[in-house]
Amino acid sequence: MPAKWNLLWLQSGGCGGCTLSMLNAESPDVLTSFEASGIHVLWHPSLSLETGQAVVDILRDIMEDKIRLDILCLEGSVIRGPNNTGKFHKLAGTDDPMMDWVEKLSAKAAYVVAVGTCAAYGGITSGGGNPSDACGLQYDGEKEGGLLGKSFQAKSGLRVVNIAGCPTHPGWVTETLAQIALGDFNEQSMDKLGRPKSYADQLVHHGCSRNEFYEFKASAEKPGDLGCMMENMGCVGTQAHADCNIRPWNGEGSCIRGGYACINCTAPKFEEPGHTFTQTPKIGGIPVGLPTDMPKAWFVALASLSKAATPERLKKNAVAEHVQVAPTIHLKGKS
Amino acid sequence: MSRRIIGPFNRVEGDLEVQLDIEDGKVNDAWVVSPMYRGFEQMLQGKNPMDAMSYVPRICGICSVAQSVAAAYAIADAQGVQMPKNGELATNLILANENMADHLTHFYMFFMPDFTREVYQLESWYDKVKTRFTAVKGTAAKDMLPARAQFMHMMGILAGKWPHTLSIQPGGTSRAITAVEKVRLLATLHQFRVFLEQTMFGDDLENILSLSSATQLESWLDNDKHSQSDFGLFLQIAISLDLENMGRASDRFMSFGVYPIENKPVFASGVWEHGEAYPLQEKSIKEDLSNSWMLNALEPKHPREGVTIPDPDMQDGYTWCKAPRLSGEVVEVGALARQVVAGHPLINDLVNQSGGNVQNRIVGRLLELAIVILEMESWIKDVRPAEPFYHLTSMPDEAEGVGLMEAARGSLGHWLNIKKGRILNYQIIAPTTWNFSPRDSHGKRGALEQALLGAPIREGEDTPVSVQHIVRSFDPCMVCTVH
Numbered sequence: 001m002p003a004k005w006n007l008l009w010l011q012s013g014g015c016g017g018c019t020l021s022m023l024n025a026e027s028p029d030v031l032t033s034f035e036a037s038g039i040h041v042l043w044h045p046s047l048s049l050e051t052g053q054a055v056v057d058i059l060r061d062i063m064e065d066k067i068r069l070d071i072l073c074l075e076g077s078v079i080r081g082p083n084n085t086g087k088f089h090k091l092a093g094t095d096d097p098m099m100d101w102v103e104k105l106s107a108k109a110a111y112v113v114a115v116g117t118c119a120a121y122g123g124i125t126s127g128g129g130n131p132s133d134a135c136g137l138q139y140d141g142e143k144e145g146g147l148l149g150k151s152f153q154a155k156s157g158l159r160v161v162n163i164a165g166c167p168t169h170p171g172w173v174t175e176t177l178a179q180i181a182l183g184d185f186n187e188q189s190m191d192k193l194g195r196p197k198s199y200a201d202q203l204v205h206h207g208c209s210r211n212e213f214y215e216f217k218a219s220a221e222k223p224g225d226l227g228c229m230m231e232n233m234g235c236v237g238t239q240a241h242a243d244c245n246i247r248p249w250n251g252e253g254s255c256i257r258g259g260y261a262c263i264n265c266t267a268p269k270f271e272e273p274g275h276t277f278t279q280t281p282k283i284g285g286i287p288v289g290l291p292t293d294m295p296k297a298w299f300v301a302l303a304s305l306s307k308a309a310t311p312e313r314l315k316k317n318a319v320a321e322h323v324q325v326a327p328t329i330h331l332k333g334k335s
Numbered sequence: 336m337s338r339r340i341i342g343p344f345n346r347v348e349g350d351l352e353v354q355l356d357i358e359d360g361k362v363n364d365a366w367v368v369s370p371m372y373r374g375f376e377q378m379l380q381g382k383n384p385m386d387a388m389s390y391v392p393r394i395c396g397i398c399s400v401a402q403s404v405a406a407a408y409a410i411a412d413a414q415g416v417q418m419p420k421n422g423e424l425a426t427n428l429i430l431a432n433e434n435m436a437d438h439l440t441h442f443y444m445f446f447m448p449d450f451t452r453e454v455y456q457l458e459s460w461y462d463k464v465k466t467r468f469t470a471v472k473g474t475a476a477k478d479m480l481p482a483r484a485q486f487m488h489m490m491g492i493l494a495g496k497w498p499h500t501l502s503i504q505p506g507g508t509s510r511a512i513t514a515v516e517k518v519r520l521l522a523t524l525h526q527f528r529v530f531l532e533q534t535m536f537g538d539d540l541e542n543i544l545s546l547s548s549a550t551q552l553e554s555w556l557d558n559d560k561h562s563q564s565d566f567g568l569f570l571q572i573a574i575s576l577d578l579e580n581m582g583r584a585s586d587r588f589m590s591f592g593v594y595p596i597e598n599k600p601v602f603a604s605g606v607w608e609h610g611e612a613y614p615l616q617e618k619s620i621k622e623d624l625s626n627s628w629m630l631n632a633l634e635p636k637h638p639r640e641g642v643t644i645p646d647p648d649m650q651d652g653y654t655w656c657k658a659p660r661l662s663g664e665v666v667e668v669g670a671l672a673r674q675v676v677a678g679h680p681l682i683n684d685l686v687n688q689s690g691g692n693v694q695n696r697i698v699g700r701l702l703e704l705a706i707v708i709l710e711m712e713s714w715i716k717d718v719r720p721a722e723p724f725y726h727l728t729s730m731p732d733e734a735e736g737v738g739l740m741e742a743a744r745g746s747l748g749h750w751l752n753i754k755k756g757r758i759l760n761y762q763i764i765a766p767t768t769w770n771f772s773p774r775d776s777h778g779k780r781g782a783l784e785q786a787l788l789g790a791p792i793r794e795g796e797d798t799p800v801s802v803q804h805i806v807r808s809f810d811p812c813m814v815c816t817v818h
């Protein structure tokens with residue numbers, strides 16, 4: 001194992017939000033985290049001094065095996081359009097499509113890491129009619145393949161690591177890279193879709209701050225309401241793979257704590273849910289979609305039972321911006 | 336004369352290429368190339384208007400909230416809904432949190448590291464700058480990153496997360512603040528204020544924003560505590576490298592106005608030219624596509640009628656960026672423009688003396704940090720937790736809407752047309768689209784293209800350092816530029 005891990009970070013069809021999110025890493029900050037893991041940044045678009053020719057020189061040196069590439073991170077999707085020319089993103093300063101650079105550099109890397117849902121599966125950039133013909137490194141939506149192909153393995157023998165999320169939580173990125181640098185990250189560390197199990201084996205539902213409203217199907221009806229957002233507001237936290245409500249964002253946040261639906265941004269094709277993001281699709285007034293691993297009949301029975309038993313407190317609080325009815329105080333008795 | 340192509344241009348958000356003609360040790364001509372196209376305007380066509388709230392923040396990871404706010408205003412305009420005052424305050428706080436974090440990131444991580452380059456090793460300030468601002472290893476980034484991350488805990492309370500929140504809505508915000516969260520926000524903000532006062536300015540914020548002339552700024556620097564602060568260090572560099580005479584563009588500034596309280600913006604909208612501010616005429620905005628890789632109409636169009644059809648084989652095209660013009664003229668946008676239009680005396684004095692340039696753009700940004708942090712304090716105190724944060728309204732089947740606001744980098748506009756309950760057309764003009772636009776059909780260069788003319792080139796430079804200062808002084812966001 002190398003004493004220092006050379007990391008190259010490239011950006012293509014995305015928004016840069018995974019990098020900006022990574023700058024929110026705390027205890028320690030991202031630079032200290034890299035230092036602790038022995039990660040040496042060869043070049044990163046936001047962090048490094050080198051610009052212009054100096055960058056192209058680094059890339060060429062990697063291609064000519066003058067610099068060892070241990071970890072290649074791509075942030076943003078691979079842009080193939082128009083007509084598979086890649087002209088929608090030519091790497092500045094060169095006349096070559098970014099997809100060609102990424103493909104060639106991937107062949108040199110010990111580990112290839114897709115940072116964010118765009119780089120993993122195509123993500124938001126492949127939404128609508130996918131005007132730029134965007135895809136992921138080893139996936140095109142849910143389909144294996146993408147730029148590098150189903151059978152691609154980096155030099156370490158590992159397929160592409162998909163740190164999916166839109167954006168990624170800073171910890172997902174710094175900790176996955178640290179695990180790689182420790183030699184602790186292998187095939188067993190990833191789920192079926194190539195996501196690190198460390199966060200993808202959790203559901204957003206775990207630790208949801210609205211759990212009591214969920215239990216009693218006391219539902220929010222409009223933005224700002226305190227109730228469960230599954231029935232009306234499009235929340236799919238019971239199906240989304242991530243630890244967002246166990247490990248907070250920006251100190252104490254999460255989408256649900258922010259008063260809006262989980263839109264399952266760690267999943268391929270989240271960008272086209274087939275309905276308006278923030279409205280739950282219904283058939284005959286019954287919401288479509290079940291909590292993960294929940295038998296349908298059991299869920300329907302439980303839901304109707306718990307709806308019948310919803311305490312007044314939850315009914316009122318579910319459709320209000322602030323707590324209207326406080327929990328009853330029980331005293332042990334007169335002393 | 337020699338043509339030089341510079342890229343990839345980093346420490347800007349997204350990918351950027353600059354092409355230069357160099358003659359007699361100076362930039363003789365310049366072309367700015369935005370090399371990436373994704374097509375958000377195309378993606379949005381046919382969608383439920385509310386889906387814009389999930390899509391548009393993802394145009395940009397650094398101006399994510401700004402995109403959300405512009406979309407929320409455009410949809411609110413179409414719906415005819417007005418946010419309750421709490422919704423306005425919370426939206427302003429979320430936006431200001433992003434904008435001020437962006438100013439901080441730009442100064443510490445994107446702009447200052449260029450002064451650690453070896454070409455400056457003989458300068459008196461070099462050793463100090465190298466210790467403090469060396470990329471990845473400098474002491475400044477390690478001071479700044481935790482301060483920034485803790486400042487953004489305001490997002491954790493107000494917006495769930497950053498970037499890409501859905502708490503900003505046309506009718507207000509989805510996250511009502513409680514009484515105790517008010518004091519938590521105040522404490523978090525205060526902690527950031529302490530960082531700014533101790534590290535960035537070496538002075539109280541009140542003293543910074545009361546500086547009212549270039550002369551006062553000069554004498555402010557005489558104090559040791561001030562000159563040893565990060566802002567003081569920058570001012571010394573600016574004097575020694577004459578950054579005041581580098582990177583001048585059109586000197587016509589525009590702001591859409593921002594941070595409304597009961598519909599009246601804290602920073603006014605308008606246009607500033609030749610020492611005077613004028614009202615903004617939104618109708619006079621047109622986008623010229625004659626040098627873009629876009630199928631173009633015969634004449635420039637207002638964004639309400641704007642069309643986006645990419646074509647990399649357009650003969651005169653050299654960028655994916657369109658060329659927006661105001662009454663046919665090039666304007667510069669950003670913190671400097673915003674503060675000159677808003678009438679801040681120091682900024683007006685600086686601009687009257689030397690126009691828009693590398694030094695003044697940075698001063699404008701840092702001064703704004705001081706002003707906005709104090710505004711944020713008053714907004715938090717004004718929140719009334721018992722009153723509503725959100726007004727519910729239905730979506731019309733047919734309507735038009737416009738959302739104009741100021742992102743960290745300048746004026747951002749969204750133009751929306753709804754037909755049969757779906758998005759018929761959605762057009763966006765981002766701040767860097769104004770600043771980094773290509774030539775128009777009259778051959779008029781965009782703001783950066785103008786600013787680069789005459790930039791000095793040192794012997795043997797392949798990526799001229801002056802060009803880097805000028806480009807980064809705009810704090811460009813390329814992923815917004817071509818969305």
